[in-house]
Amino acid sequence: MSGAVSPLTDLRGEFPAARLNARRVASMVEAPNCVRRTILDSAGVDTSLLVKKLGFKSDRQSPLAISRGAQFEALLARDGRAQLVQLARRHLGLELTDVREKDLSPGATRDQVRVPADIRRAKMTRQELNRILRKDPNALNLLVKPLTTLTIGELEAQLEQDVLAFAEKGSLHVVAIRNFYLKRDDADPTLVGKAARESAVHVLSLQRMAEEMGFSADQVSTKVLLILPRDLLFIPAGIVLDVSNEVQHLADAIDRVGNIEELAESLDLPPLPALPVDLQTDPDDEVLQNGIRETLSALPMRFGDGCVSCALFRPCRDEADASRSTARMGSAVSALCGDDASVDELLDLAEGRREPQGPSESALSTILRRANAAVVRAQTAGAA
Structure with a gap:
């Protein structure tokens, strides 16, 4: 193979590997034909930290928004999640006459044998999903914060379902909770689209786990219940999203990451310098920043209208300007x-x-x- 691209960890060098979450995985769909983004994702580079080392401020959710989201989730958890169950019955057509739930959040699944939390939660989630998919009459029909996995190239994403996953008669339905407002039965289409792409990550992870356990991917519904606060009153309201297209696009994007070696060979990329990142180095260090830019410039980019949500938007925009x-x-x-x-x-x-x-x-x-x-x-x- 031409070009020193393999193994991709050589490109990352000492730069820390990114922790893959639903938001990061979903962003692969937003830049499907960008070689730069595909290779950095495959190498496990934390692009948000990379941008920070270049001197750009990273976009983070405001503390107020985080606090508001926590308050809304707490509201939905009251009274045995009665409002949430009611929305699921109304919008997803679930009976849920006998709610059997289990909390798989880190605090609720602690043990005394010091098993890492993610490993323990993923194992417990897999066990519960197996019972649901084989239609065990005593299986749970509501899982709180289950943890699933999704393999992307050489990396494995640990994905916490945003809040809940419902199950009814052997079929799974993902429920996503967001804190942006529903106003007069309408919500911000950009935020709804983002929620749909992130929910598609959870749906795909459930589908692939179902197939690994010998079940049909069709047992995981692509209809997602999105729960939002109505207006400023924090009254929970539901919207049903069909994320089948997002799931297919995401699967295609992940397959491209899996074929990264073939991609690099077809492009005949030159040897790629490793990212020269020392976490103790001053982020304003010019030598460090020049080294990062050298690595980035060796990777072809596809800059366009859809790049604004990518962590690399600012450095790529500056490169396009130059x-x-x-x-x-x-x-x-x-x-x-x-x-x-x-x-x-x-x-x-x-x-x-x-x-x-x-x-x-x-x-x-x-x-x-x-x-x-x-x-x-x-x-x-x-x-x-």
Whole structure:
């Protein structure tokens, strides 16, 4: 294989491996064709920490939002989760006449033998899921904070279901709880989309665990119940999301990560320098930052409109600015420009300093020269 990409841990060097959660896994769908992001994810690089080392502030949820979320979850946990059960009955059509629940959160599953919490919780979750999927009449029908796993390349994500997973007659339904508001039966579509992608991570992990245990993935429903506070009154309300498309897109993205060696070989990447990260180094250290930028620049990026939610958005945006990339004018313009990735290349075509190569560039050159001629005529008329 050309290029020193394998093993990918060599690229990460001393940089700490990222802990994969639903939010990070879901973000793979947001940049499906970005080689830079795919390789960094496969190498287990913590991109949020990477950006912080470059001197950018990381986007973190505000303490107020975290506090509000905790209050809303506590509200739903009152009275035996009566309001939550009622929403599940209404929106998912679950009977739940006899609620049998188990709390699998870290505090509720402590033991005396010092087994690591994640290992213990994942094992207990797997045991309960097995009973549910084989339709044991005494199986639980409500799991609180179960922990599932999902293999991504050489890494394994430990995924805590946002709050709950319901089960009814051998079929699983994921329930996600968020603290953004439902106003007049409408919610912010951007936040709903983000919740759908993160819920798809949980659904896919359940589907693959079901298959590993010899059951059908169809026993895990792709219909997710999203519970939100209505207006400012904190009255719980439900929305049903069908995340089947998100699950399929996520599965495809994970398969691309699994074939990272083939991807790197097909691109014929040059040897990649390891990330020169020393956690004790001053984050403003210029040598450190230059080393990180050198590694990033060796990885092809796909900058576009959908990158704003990626942790690498700011350094990639600065790189696009420095190279005068057409991507800074939006994905629609960039797509029209084809292989001409910089504004300078387009200006050369428009002003006749470079001959077009191929039919598509010839067509683009014709459009640009006409536009340039129109600008020249307008300037001449204005000067007269």
